[in-house]
Amino acid sequence: MNLIRVKDYNEMIERAGEYMKLQVREKKDSVLGLATGRTMVGVYERLIEHYKNKDISFRDVITFNLDEYYPITRENPSSYYQYMMEHLFRHTDINTENIHIPDGSTTDPLEECKSYDKKIEAVGGIDLQLLGIGRNGHIGFNEPKPVLELNTHLTDLDETTIEDNASAFSSREAMPQQAITLGIKKIMEAKKIILLANGREKSEALRKMTRKEVDPRWPASILQLHPDITTIADEEACERLE
């Protein structure tokens, strides 16, 4: 694993934006696996800047988001669908047909999960997967569990995740307790992965992720088996590393 230690959040998103820019410049029809959450807000701001400076175009880019709450409608301002529209897509020239986000309003989540995996396979898999990391070591919504699920699936959210993400909803009760998430297999099949971690609250997850053992109680630890992963982490997140 290539670990790049940076000073702070700004340096982290700068590097991540540059990395993603190069990917899209090298391969205009890149298949990008995208993440949401607080960490990614700045990365998308950088990408929008690169787009406005005409360094990149999203016209041929295909995207697959990692996850979506369940149940939730696309119109819900706290949905990841709205997050992506607000923070990235509506500022770019991306073709809306190339945007894929699990449908959190489906009445048949099992079918939605299967068809999501098939859509990824149909475009030849993900070229670059962008990942954040939960305080509990989750990637996407692959939560700490005795076993990790391979395929896209419906999952119960961990208490830590509910605690961390409830502020995006009007109340804790308004937050869905489940989500549809890409499984470990499609994440690991991505040709390249870039993972971002910032802040002290991510330091334990980062330590467990780099400990040279795979522990399903810290799902991100499996990423150590990926042949092309770059982790960019700030000083605070690196605090517990040797």
Ligand SMILES: O=P(O)(O)OC[C@H]1O[C@](O)(CO)[C@@H](O)[C@@H]1O
């Ligand atoms: O960036 P945050 O808000 O700390 O969240 C960490 C990760 O957990 C998630 O909320 C769950 O997928 C991601 O969106 C994010 O990458």
